[in-house]
Amino acid sequence: MDLFPEIPLSQWRDSKETLHRFAQIVGKIRLASSVRRNHWWNVAFHVTGRGVTARPMGGVDGNPVFTIDFDFVDHWLTVSCLDGSTTSFPLLGQSVASFHREVFAALRRIGVSVTLPHPHPYKLPDAHRPFAEDTEHASYDPEWVNRHWQVLSQVNLLLEEFASGFSGKVSPVHLFWHSYDLAVTRFSDRSVELGAEVDPVTREAYSREVISCGFWFGDDDHPRPAFYSYAAPEPAGLAGQPLRPAPAHWVEQGTGRLATLDYDDVRAAVDPRETVLGFYGSLYGSAAALAGWDVEHLASPGGITDPLARGDA
Template identity: 70%
Template sequence: MELFPPIPLARWQDSKATVHRFAQVVGKVRLAYSVRRNHWWNVPYYLTGRGITTRPMAVGDGGGSFCVDFDFVAHRLVVCSSDGRSASFPLAGQSVASFYRRTLEALDAVGVPVSLPHPFPFDLPDAGRPFTEDTEHAAYDPFWVNRYWQVLGQVGLVLEEFAARFCGKTSPVHHFWHTFDIAVTRFSGRAVEQPATVDPVTREAYSREVISSGFWFGDDDFPGPAFYSYAAPEPAGLADGALRPAAARWVERGGSHLAVLDYDEVRDGEDPRAAVLDFYESVYRPAARLAGWNTTGEASPGGVTDPVAARRESPDPA
């Protein structure tokens, strides 16, 4: 299919709002049942050949596990346990309230009784309304939800290629149910002092120096899909530098700067994949240089760190 097909926010905004909250319901389950990892790496979703998955989570201390998958081809939520039981139900036609109820019923059917400590949306406009009372969000257009998954998969592969160029500490390529973006993050290893007033989610996410690259589908503040990249903490002078390609720009967001490249600017170009990779490099290289990262020692061109293999794969100078 077409690389980076159209996904205008206005065409699926209502469906996006619903699916975002569906993802947060299951995300809360993942948060409760997964082993905590540094920088919250235990809570995002991962791409599959049909949608997104939580990956396996433990059922108590008995050795069993379970997994929750969104199938955006058949448009069903699928819950499976390691003892062979499974349960599923259709995603279309559900409000957030009914989705929440049916998710807990499906989990109970495979032997995973769940009682979430805070069954509310996280950092959304209706964060004060419990999932059980949300009958407002019930839009689900299968075409656009499937398109969302297709775009996630395409962007995910580009991020995997970008991630392969760095052999230092790197996050997986993962899809966050908080901000509904897909991202990969590189770390310098240096600790960052956070003010006592910073919330615990942010404190853990940015406890180390990072340069992050990703993509999101747009929101009320930025009404359109876009690739993005940033450094935290932001080194002085970073936003004064030029970005590539020419359509990329710096925007002020939350007291710092975000490099942004509109999705539609890329998809109409001659080589969209190369343009996105170049965009990420145009942020990473100056950010790493200004922050004093070991860019040479942590480079892995083509995913190779073995010097012997690197020499073998280099073009013959003759």
């Protein structure tokens, strides 16, 4: 299997739009049923050997402990309970409305009761429409959905490798369902004051200085899959710093900028893995230096902080 197989957005856009809404439904169940963690770490999904998982939840809200798992090999959604009970239904042939209905029916079958405060898409063009009424999004091409999971699996391991070089506070490598991007974030210990006019999701996500790296499959604004990195708040002068490799470029994003590297440029590189790691490293190095992070102290080459194991002592 190729490292980073072809995944042009144009070939699976309709399936991606449907899958994104499936993920948001499950993500909102996760949000309603999990203990809150700093920076919303509790809401994200993790990549598995067959798809993605919402991870165990419940247990503290009167519900049993349960999980919801997407299987992108056989294309089923499975809801499982800690007592061993399980129930599944096929992903193929579902609209968003029927998926919404089937998920909540599955939860009821294993004794779980969840109410979503706002059962609508989050920050998508049809945010006004309840999931239960969306029969428009009903495309699901199993070949491309499986391919997207292959890409997620490979990028997941690459982000794990990048994360290993940092000994400070760092997030898991996780899939955020609101924008459907896979990311890992490094944190400093400095607080960021955001005003009351900033929405609560953003205030929690960026309450500390961060440098984040990730990957997304593309959308209407950026219609190509790409690797990305950014710093928040963005240090003065960051956009003037060189990026590696040469095809990497800056993209305006709200009040800041994203450093991006198109997926197809990586696929064409002699060493795609080192190309992406070099891209992430170039942004991190510049942003951390400009923000005054103690880069040497925070480093853990090869994932090792023990000076004896590193040969430093």
